[in-house]
Amino acid sequence: MTLEFVAPQVEFAGVSKIYARGHVVLSALDLTIAKGEFVTFLGPSGCGKSTVLKLISGLTPPNSGTIHVDGMTPKNARETVSYIFQEATLLPWRTVRRNVSLGLELDGVNGDRRREKTASLLDLVGLGAVGDAYPRELSGGMKMRVSIARALATNPRLLLMDEPFAALDEMTRDRLNEELLRLREEQKWTAVFVTHSVAEAVFLSTRIVVLTANPGRVHSVIPIGLPFPRTAGLRTSSEFGTLVLQISRSLREATLQ
Amino acid sequence: MKRRLPPIANAVCVFAALLLLWQSVLWIFSVPSFMLPSPWAVAKAVVKRFPALMTSLSITAEEAGGGLIASVIVGVAIALVFAQSRWVRRMLYPYTILLQTVPIVAIAPLILMWVGAGASSVALIAFIISLAPIIANTTQGLVSVDENLIHLFLMHNASSRQLLFKLRLPYAIPSLFVGIRIASGISVIGAITGELYAASSRVGVGGLGYSIQYASAQLQTDYLFALVLAATVLGFAFFFIVMFLEWYFLHRWHESARTLETE
Numbered sequence: 001m002t003l004e005f006v007a008p009q010v011e012f013a014g015v016s017k018i019y020a021r022g023h024v025v026l027s028a029l030d031l032t033i034a035k036g037e038f039v040t041f042l043g044p045s046g047c048g049k050s051t052v053l054k055l056i057s058g059l060t061p062p063n064s065g066t067i068h069v070d071g072m073t074p075k076n077a078r079e080t081v082s083y084i085f086q087e088a089t090l091l092p093w094r095t096v097r098r099n100v101s102l103g104l105e106l107d108g109v110n111g112d113r114r115r116e117k118t119a120s121l122l123d124l125v126g127l128g129a130v131g132d133a134y135p136r137e138l139s140g141g142m143k144m145r146v147s148i149a150r151a152l153a154t155n156p157r158l159l160l161m162d163e164p165f166a167a168l169d170e171m172t173r174d175r176l177n178e179e180l181l182r183l184r185e186e187q188k189w190t191a192v193f194v195t196h197s198v199a200e201a202v203f204l205s206t207r208i209v210v211l212t213a214n215p216g217r218v219h220s221v222i223p224i225g226l227p228f229p230r231t232a233g234l235r236t237s238s239e240f241g242t243l244v245l246q247i248s249r250s251l252r253e254a255t256l257q
Numbered sequence: 258m259k260r261r262l263p264p265i266a267n268a269v270c271v272f273a274a275l276l277l278l279w280q281s282v283l284w285i286f287s288v289p290s291f292m293l294p295s296p297w298a299v300a301k302a303v304v305k306r307f308p309a310l311m312t313s314l315s316i317t318a319e320e321a322g323g324g325l326i327a328s329v330i331v332g333v334a335i336a337l338v339f340a341q342s343r344w345v346r347r348m349l350y351p352y353t354i355l356l357q358t359v360p361i362v363a364i365a366p367l368i369l370m371w372v373g374a375g376a377s378s379v380a381l382i383a384f385i386i387s388l389a390p391i392i393a394n395t396t397q398g399l400v401s402v403d404e405n406l407i408h409l410f411l412m413h414n415a416s417s418r419q420l421l422f423k424l425r426l427p428y429a430i431p432s433l434f435v436g437i438r439i440a441s442g443i444s445v446i447g448a449i450t451g452e453l454y455a456a457s458s459r460v461g462v463g464g465l466g467y468s469i470q471y472a473s474a475q476l477q478t479d480y481l482f483a484l485v486l487a488a489t490v491l492g493f494a495f496f497f498i499v500m501f502l503e504w505y506f507l508h509r510w511h512e513s514a515r516t517l518e519t520e
Contacts, residue, residue, distance in 0.1 A: 085405040093510045106413035134510045
C-alpha cells in the first residue's frame with residue numbers, strides 16, 4: 001500500500017507565477033505531492049494558495065517552471081482531476097440529480113451508466129432523498145455536498161479543493177470534514193486543499209505547506225502523523241492541540257515575514 | 258393572522274373611485290361630451306361598436322406581437338454575437354444605444370415610405386423599438402456567468418457548444434425575460450405609433466392607432482376613449498402573458514420568479 005503511494009502525482013519544478021503589475025504570486029516553487037497524500041496549503045491572503053490549484057488544473061499557465069500531473073501536462077491530466085470551488089457553483093436550473101451528473105454528461109458518459117453513478121453518489125453524500133430538489137431549496141451545507149458529489153462522480157484520482165467549507169458554520173464544516181475523510185478512505189483519491197483554518201488543515205491533512213506572501217514562497221512543510229481513520233474525537237486530543245499550536249506559530253511567522 | 262383584501266379588490270376600489278371622480282368632474286364643470294364623455298357613454302360605445310373594437314384590437318395585437326416575437330429571435334441572435342468578445346461589444350454596442358434613442362415617431366414615416374403602409378411595416382416599427390432592451394439584457398446575462406462555472410466546464414474540456422447551450426443560454430434566460438417584459442409594453446406603443454401614420458390596409462377598419470386618429474377627426478370622443486381603453490388592455494395583456502411565461506419557465510429554480518403575486 002505504501003509503495004503505491006510513493007509515485008509522484010503532482011510535481012512543481014521551479015514554478016513562478018506573476019500577475020499584472022509585477023505582483024509575484026508564487027516564486028520558484030518546488031514541491032512533489034505523492035499519490036494518496038492529503039496536502040493542505042495554508043498562508044496569509046495573497047500568498048497564492050488558490051493559484052496553486054489553478055496551476056495544477058491548467059486553468060492558468062505558470063510564467064516559468066513546469067507542472068506535471070501523473071506525468072502529464074495539467075491540461076492533459078484534467079480527465080482524472082476534479083475541482084471543488086469556494087462556493088458550491090451549482091447550476092440553479094438543474095435539479096440536484098442533474099447537477100451531480102453534469103460532469104459525466106460533459107464527459108459523454110451514456111445515460112444508464114450516468115443515472116446509476118449519480119444515484120450511488122447521492123446516497124454516498126446523504127442526499128438520496130433530495131435528488132429532485134433545486135439548489136435554491138437547499139442549505140449551504142447541502143449545496144456543498146452536491147458540489148462534492150458532482151466532483152466525485154467522474155472518479156477523480158486527484159481532488160482540488162479551494163476553501164470549500166469557508167462559507168459554512170463551524171458545525172457543518174466539522175461534519176463535512178469528517179465525511180470528506182470517510183469518502184477518501186473509500187475512494188482513495190489524492191487531495192490538494194486550500195484553507196484559512198488551521199484546525200481544519202490539521203484534521204484533514206497528511207502534510208501542511210505554509211506559504212509566505214509577497215513573494216509566495218514555501219515557509220515550512222509540516223507532516224501530520226495523526227493516524228487514520230480520524231474521527232470527531234481527535235479534535236479534543238492533546239496531539240491535535242499541539243499540532244494546531246505549532247502550525248499557528250508557523251503561520252504567524254509566515255505572515256510577519 | 259390579519260384578514261386582508263386580496264390585491265385585486267384594492268385595485269377595483271381604486272378603479273371605482275377614479276370613475277366617480279371622472280363623473281363628478283363632468284357634473285361640477287358641465288364639460289361638453291365631445292371633450293370628455295361620461296364613463297357611461299364610453300361603456301355604451303364599447304358595447305355598441307364591440308366588433309369593430311375587437312377587429313382593431315386584434316390587428317394591433319398581431320402587429321405588436323409579430324414585432325415582439327421577431328425582436329426576441331433577432332435580439333437573442335445579436336446578443337450571442339455580442340457575447341463572443343469584448344471587442345465586438347465595444348464596436349457594436351453604441352449602435353444598440355442609437356436604436357434605443359432614435360425617436361420612433363420620427364422614423365416611423367420613413368419606414369412607411371420605404372416599406373409601404375400596411376401591417377408588415379407597422380410590425381417592423383414595433384420590432385425596431387423592442388429590439389434594444391432584448392439585446393442589452395440578454396447580452397448582460399450571457400456575459401455575467403460566474404467565472405467558476407466556466408472553470409468547471411473547462412475542467413471537463415467542454416466544447417464551446419456545450420458552454421453555450423448548457424451554461425450561457427440557460428444562465429441568461431432570467432435576463433432575457435427582463436428584456437422581453439420591457440419590450441412587451443413598448444412594442445404595443447410602437448405598433449400604435451406606426452398605425453397613426455399608416456393608412457388603413459382595409460377600408461374603414463384598421464388597428465387601434467388608425468381608429469384613434471379616425472375617431473378623433475370625427476369627434477367621436479366616446480369611441481376614442483374606448484379605443485384608448487382597448488390599447489391599455491392590450492398593453493396589460495402583453496405584460497401578463499410575458500409574466501406568465503416568465504413564471505412558467507423560471508418559478509421552479511429562479512429567485513425572481515417567486516414574486517409573481519407581488520408585482
